[in-house]
Amino acid sequence: xxxxxxxxxxxxxxxxxxxxxxxxxxxxxxxxxxxxxxxxxxxxxxxxxxxxxxxxxxxxxxxxxxxxxxxxxxxxxxxxxxxxxxxxxxxxxxxxxxxxxxxxxxxxxxxxxxxxxxxxxxxxxxxxxxxxxxxxxxxxxxxxxxxxxxxxxxxxxxxxxxxxxxxxxxxxxxxxxxxxxxxxxxxxxxxxxxxxxxxxxxxxxxxxxxxxxxxxxxxxxxxxxxxxxxxxxxxxxxxxxxxxxxxxxxxxxxxxxxxxxxxxxxxxxxxxxxxxxxxxxxxxxxxxxxxxxxxxxxxxxxxxxxxxxxxxxxxxxxxxxxxxxxxxxxxxxxxxxxxxxxxxxxxxxxxxxxxxxxxxxxxxxxxxxxxxxxxxxxxxxxxxxxxxxxxxxxxxxxxxxxxxxxxxxxxxxxxxxxx
Amino acid sequence: xxxxxxxxxxxxxxxxxxxxxxxxxxxxxxxxxxxxxxxxxxxxxxxxxxxxxxxxxxxxxxxxxxxxxxxxxxxxxxxxxxxxxxxxxxxxxxxxxxxxx
Numbered sequence: 001x002x003x004x005x006x007x008x009x010x011x012x013x014x015x016x017x018x019x020x021x022x023x024x025x026x027x028x029x030x031x032x033x034x035x036x037x038x039x040x041x042x043x044x045x046x047x048x049x050x051x052x053x054x055x056x057x058x059x060x061x062x063x064x065x066x067x068x069x070x071x072x073x074x075x076x077x078x079x080x081x082x083x084x085x086x087x088x089x090x091x092x093x094x095x096x097x098x099x100x101x102x103x104x105x106x107x108x109x110x111x112x113x114x115x116x117x118x119x120x121x122x123x124x125x126x127x128x129x130x131x132x133x134x135x136x137x138x139x140x141x142x143x144x145x146x147x148x149x150x151x152x153x154x155x156x157x158x159x160x161x162x163x164x165x166x167x168x169x170x171x172x173x174x175x176x177x178x179x180x181x182x183x184x185x186x187x188x189x190x191x192x193x194x195x196x197x198x199x200x201x202x203x204x205x206x207x208x209x210x211x212x213x214x215x216x217x218x219x220x221x222x223x224x225x226x227x228x229x230x231x232x233x234x235x236x237x238x239x240x241x242x243x244x245x246x247x248x249x250x251x252x253x254x255x256x257x258x259x260x261x262x263x264x265x266x267x268x269x270x271x272x273x274x275x276x277x278x279x280x281x282x283x284x285x286x287x288x289x290x291x292x293x294x295x296x297x298x299x300x301x302x303x304x305x306x307x308x309x310x311x312x313x314x315x316x317x318x319x320x321x322x323x324x325x326x327x328x329x330x331x332x333x334x335x336x337x338x339x340x341x342x343x344x345x346x347x348x349x350x351x352x353x354x355x356x357x358x359x360x361x362x363x364x365x366x367x368x369x370x371x372x373x374x375x376x377x378x379x380x381x382x383x384x385x386x387x388x389x390x391x392x393x394x395x396x397x398x399x400x401x402x403x404x405x406x407x408x409x410x411x412x413x414x415x416x417x418x419x
Numbered sequence: 420x421x422x423x424x425x426x427x428x429x430x431x432x433x434x435x436x437x438x439x440x441x442x443x444x445x446x447x448x449x450x451x452x453x454x455x456x457x458x459x460x461x462x463x464x465x466x467x468x469x470x471x472x473x474x475x476x477x478x479x480x481x482x483x484x485x486x487x488x489x490x491x492x493x494x495x496x497x498x499x500x501x502x503x504x505x506x507x508x509x510x511x512x513x514x515x516x517x518x519x520x
Contacts, residue, residue: 094448095440100482101448104436 008054020146025118029109032090046071127195135170145224244293245302251286252309255279304333323353373402434502451484
């Protein structure tokens with residue numbers, strides 16, 4: 001076989017997104033979290049080699065196998081030069097110091113059996129509570145999803161300088177604390193898995209709500225959040241109803257991504273979305289995960305949020321939305337996660353189901369949300385519908401001051417114009 | 420090794436892998452390297468160079484392992500697990516000697 005012809009640059013880009021996380025995770029088994037930059041350098045070099053090689057020769061028939069082989073060879077070269085200099089305090093430690101066992105050990109960490117396990121270890125490492133939350137998300141995107149600092153900055157709506165700072169800080173923490181590349185056990189596991197859920201949930205939300213990021217970046221972030229959550233669900237540790245609830249929630253939300261933003265990058269609200277653009281395959285996957293989540297006796301916030309999303313997904317039109325059931329779910333959610341944001345979202349359901357006045361009464365005295373633009377946007381909407389024009393304008397203007405995203409600013413400006 | 424079928428070779432290599440991984444997991448494997456066939460022996464104050472101690476015989480040193488054991492008897496027992504015996508090989512066990520000044 002002569003392999004594929006085609007654009008080597010595109011192929012390398014595509015593979016980097018899909019394979020670099022696997023490769024960095026495998027190599028971190030060898031070098032340890034304290035030396036993760038060695039793993040990253042080897043992976044980077046491997047892709048540079050692929051780019052050079054594939055531009056002149058054809059793309060090999062099995063590019064993944066080509067990349068793994070090249071990475072293994074680079075690792076062996078590195079170890080041969082460094083083994084009498086460096087001690088790597090990993091499980092592989094003594095095995096990679098001897099020619100007797102070096103090959104077998106490197107093959108082992110790249111084996112099909114270990115590849116997902118390595119990534120799971122990396123997920124748990126990225127979600128270590130020693131790292132600040134914003135570093136956890138940036139580090140996950142970098143290490144597991146093959147995003148570079150520029151792409152992460154775009155996805156998280158910040159600067160490249162900021163992202164590099166967060167990544168450096170994360171690596172420093174891992175080094176300073178000599179953290180092992182292991183999945184924690186016992187009580188520590190219970191706590192860590194909650195952090196994993198949180199990071200995956202926030203990661204997904206970053207992709208979902210970063211309206212002005214280029215659409216492929218948003219979709220990639222959401223797809224990666226789903227992929228990582230699936231890795232978790234496939235392992236005995238994460239094979240839990242709560243994981244399936246989170247997956248269901250992600251699938252239902254991701255199904256609406258294409259309908260949520262128009263060609264100009266403007267947000268289209270649920271009410272006005274073209275429901276035929278909703279991704280039916282993702283909705284079906286969501287329903288499958290939702291039924292898998294209905295086991296055991298833990299009812300998590302993800303269960304409720306997934307159930308709410310499922311009502312929206314399965315409703316043929318906005319008018320036919322089952323607001324009564326959704327309100328029931330919000331009543332439960334408020335007990336599990338009593339936050340002002342939940343109260344705010346619940347009030348929108350009350351507005352649809354009962355009256356604007358009742359909805360307004362639920363939220364108008366919440367002080368904690370004064371700096372939250374959606375609070376003022378919602379008040380603006382309620383006042384508009386009650387024909388209290390000057391109150392509505394005041395709220396929309398407050399909202400505008402709090403928004404940094406152009407797509408969301410535009411949405412509020414449109415509303416102001418229509419009053 | 421050379422008279423084994425491909426399948427037997429793979430199986431043999433597998434037992435080496437398993438054995439060494441086992442030693443490593445127990446913290447008994449400290450290092451060591453396989454050695455090449457070609458050797459030079461340098462002898463006496465005239466430093467005469469010849470082609471290795473076993474040039475005339477079929478025996479050769481295939482390599483060495485450094486293992487951790489309580490004493491030479493325990494090391495001998497560990498050595499009995501070595502897959503080299505599957506191909507009728509030989510091991511020799513020695514202690515690393517502590518030099519005293």
